[in-house]
Amino acid sequence: EAGVAQSPRYKIIEKRQSVAFWCNPISGHATLYWYQQILGQGPKLLIQFQNNGVVDDSQLPKDRFSAERLKGVDSTLKIQPAKLEDSAVYLCASRRIEGAEKLFFGSGTQLSVL
Amino acid sequence: SQKIEQNSEALNIQEGKTATLTCNYTNYSPAYLQWYRQDPGRGPVFLLLIRENEKEKRKERLKVTFDTTLKQSLFHITASQPADSATYLCAGARYGGSQGNLIFGKGTKLSVKP
Numbered sequence: 001e002a003g004v005a006q007s008p009r010y011k012i013i014e015k016r017q018s019v020a021f022w023c024n025p026i027s028g029h030a031t032l033y034w035y036q037q038i039l040g041q042g043p044k045l046l047i048q049f050q051n052n053g054v055v056d057d058s059q060l061p062k063d064r065f066s067a068e069r070l071k072g073v074d075s076t077l078k079i080q081p082a083k084l085e086d087s088a089v090y091l092c093a094s095r096r097i098e099g100a101e102k103l104f105f106g107s108g109t110q111l112s113v114l
Numbered sequence: 115s116q117k118i119e120q121n122s123e124a125l126n127i128q129e130g131k132t133a134t135l136t137c138n139y140t141n142y143s144p145a146y147l148q149w150y151r152q153d154p155g156r157g158p159v160f161l162l163l164i165r166e167n168e169k170e171k172r173k174e175r176l177k178v179t180f181d182t183t184l185k186q187s188l189f190h191i192t193a194s195q196p197a198d199s200a201t202y203l204c205a206g207a208r209y210g211g212s213q214g215n216l217i218f219g220k221g222t223k224l225s226v227k228p
Binding site for chain 2 (some may be wrong): 033040041042043044045048056091094099102103104105106107108110
């Protein structure tokens with residue numbers, strides 16, 4: 001089966017600019033996650049979608065980050081304006097249902113904010 | 115706050131030996147733990163899941179244990195090979211809604227020398 005697709009793979013921007021990341025989960029996976037992984041750290045959850053509804057966005061910095069999942073399939077994560085500390089890898093993951101199911105991760109987008 | 119801790123940032127072992135990685139959790143009682151492998155520039159890949167009522171799970175050369183008294187999981191790779199070199203992430207979660215979201219440790223970077 002096809003994996004989780006993410007684009008772009010790399011992005012370099014200057015602080016205060018905006019950036020958007022795209023994710024296409026595995027077909028049929030109802031649950032989609034965006035994680036932020038800073039170098040040397042484990043992934044940190046930003047937002048969880050169940051179909052096209054938000055389940056958990058408690059750790060999303062809502063003053064600058066936004067995410068949507070239209071039609072319950074693809075998702076976009078946006079940062080506006082970016083700060084230096086946003087430099088990280090942004091990982092998208094999906095799983096078939098909630099519960100003790102494994103996550104399937106994409107390869108991530110590496111963001112550098114200068 | 116709820117924490118998953120992997121206290122060893124790096125572990126170096128000789129090929130053929132058993133690698134043992136430790137995962138501890140605090141202020142938290144995960145219903146299950148998952149272990150992932152992450153290679154440089156890639157997203158994490160699921161390896162094993164163990165539930166709180168299970169003592170041990172095995173898959174080929176991999177073994178994971180779950181000790182709810184010690185609040186600890188051990189991950190073993192027997193007969194290790196250079197190809198096992200990667201970062202290994204421990205993650206825990208409970209069931210239901212946002213509680214089902216995985217909390218990740220920082221990971222342990224394993225290097226297997228020939």
